[in-house]
Amino acid sequence: MCGTIDLYYALTNKEEAKGILPNLRFVKETNRRDLHDYIMWHNINHLTKFLSKKYEDAYTPVLKVNNRENDNDLIWKKCLKMIPDFLQIPLSSLYLRYNIDPRDKIRVEEMADIIRDTYVKSFRQNAWMDEITKNNSIYKVHDMKFKIGYPQYILDPTEVDKDYEGKMEELPSHICYNQPSMGKRNRAYLFGAIGSIISYFISHSFNHPNREFKRNGVWESWLSNKSLEESFKELQNCYRDQYSKYWINDQQVDGIETIDANIADNSGIFMALQALKNRRDMNNVRYTSNSNITEDQLFFLAYAQARCSNETVTPPPTSPYKYRVNGVVSNLKEFSDAFSCSRGDPMNPPKKCTYWDF
Structure with a gap:
């Protein structure tokens, strides 16, 4: 079941939750506090990158469990990596103005x-x-x-x-x-x-x-x-x-x-x-x-x-x-x-599939 649905979406979307959650066995068997902590963790997990080194080091064991490594880049490199996520529109605007011919879009x-x-x-x-x-x-x-x-x-x-x-x-x-x-x-x-x-x-x-x-x-x-x-x-x-x-x-x-x-x-x-x-x-x-x-x-x-x-x-x-x-x-x-392919060649089979007429 968990392989076919977005579990986090199901837990946080009211209408989706009504149809899916009652049928999930683990939801029935898990106490409300653990479910609450699970949802909260997914809400704040992506914010760990903004915390100090002390918190970053504390997060390292969690990354290892998920077969990931801590990002040891310098601060400026980390900030550079964040630009596409948080400044997508201005970054795209700069790229387009200096690299794309407007006539191409037309x-x-x-x-x-x-x-x-x-x-x-x-x-x-x-x-x-x-x-x-x-x-x-x-x-x-x-x-x-x-x-x-x-x-x-x-x-x-x-x-x-x-x-x-x-x-x-x-x-x-x-x-x-x-x-x-x-x-x-x-x-x-x-x-x-x-x-x-x-x-x-x-x-x-x-x-x-x-x-x-x-x-x-x-x-x-x-x-x-x-x-x-x-x-x-x-x-x-x-x-x-x-x-x-x-x-x-x-x-x-x-x-x-x-x-x-x-x-x-x-x-x-x-x-x-x-x-x-x-x-x-x-x-x-x-x-x-x-x-x-x-x-x-x-x-x-x-x-x-x-x-x-x-x-x-x-x-x-x-x-x-x-x-x-x-x-x-x-x-x-x-x-x-x-390309002058003879009839019966692999690239010119006698039977050809077609969907539309012309």
């Missing part, structure tokens, strides 16, 4: 909108969807609100100061990123490396468990009826069977446990590629390069490079990175065409 927002429109176009053409399901899908993707990069106010020192006066309504998280300026990158590279990730997260809203929700978080499947549920599962089974055939380091990939992430990976690159094609047709701009790499080849190379990893075994819910690349691109005719 480029990614435009890319996200193009990918969103690509999903809508695909929904309208999907043969296995009826009109109700198509409309549910279109409404759902249209209602998505993209929060990309950072909120605009963070570039204004005056607005950042307001954050510490309690006047800001929303705090961003994980807003710093370290990428070369996108203005120096070809559009195929951007759609392959970044567009596929945006598309990946859009796709997740149509997989389990998010597929149980329609627009605005309404708890109702976006699929219209049981027959569509069966069609949906049949499409999923193709990916289940594909990834179950993969092995790495004498370990078989779990095609069932990884199915949602595998579908999102495949949908992500597929929709990003279609979006690139739409952009190409819309602007009627020909791709030019000083190398012998075609635009489609660059797209796939960027996709693979963005997922480069030394990890050989990745536990569910995702597949090992090798198959998050090779398993995905082998489902795309555009890949086999771009």
Whole structure:
């Protein structure tokens, strides 16, 4: 039981406690004073770093029990480590003002909108969807609100100061990123490396468990009826069977446990590629390069490079990175065409799994 819930959250959240605590045996068998001390300790534990050396030394045995060591850094080093935790917004503001091209955020927002429109176009053409399901899908993707990069106010020192006066309504998280300026990158590279990730997260809203929700978080499947549920599962089974055939380091990939992430990976690159094609047709701009790499080849190379990893075994819910690349691109005719893979080659299997129509 304790491995499946956040115990501290359960103990400190009134509504959560009502549903969980009465069913925990140890709660019934532990006296109230011990439970009280447990909760209080978790509330003050993170404050020990601010106490004097006497208290720090007294805390050392506790750290050893938890297989941790005391931080023997000098005071100034400790303070430096605390800055990201306590001054996240000002630190991020400084980083963004001096290291990020504001035009990059606009480029990614435009890319996200193009990918969103690509999903809508695909929904309208999907043969296995009826009109109700198509409309549910279109409404759902249209209602998505993209929060990309950072909120605009963070570039204004005056607005950042307001954050510490309690006047800001929303705090961003994980807003710093370290990428070369996108203005120096070809559009195929951007759609392959970044567009596929945006598309990946859009796709997740149509997989389990998010597929149980329609627009605005309404708890109702976006699929219209049981027959569509069966069609949906049949499409999923193709990916289940594909990834179950993969092995790495004498370990078989779990095609069932990884199915949602595998579908999102495949949908992500597929929709990003279609979006690139739409952009190409819309602007009627020909791709030019000083190398012998075609635009489609660059797209796939960027996709693979963005997922480069030394990890050989990745536990569910995702597949090992090798198959998050090779398993995905082998489902795309555009890949086999771009690199002249013969039919029946490992990267161009006769049977290809697909989720969306174009």
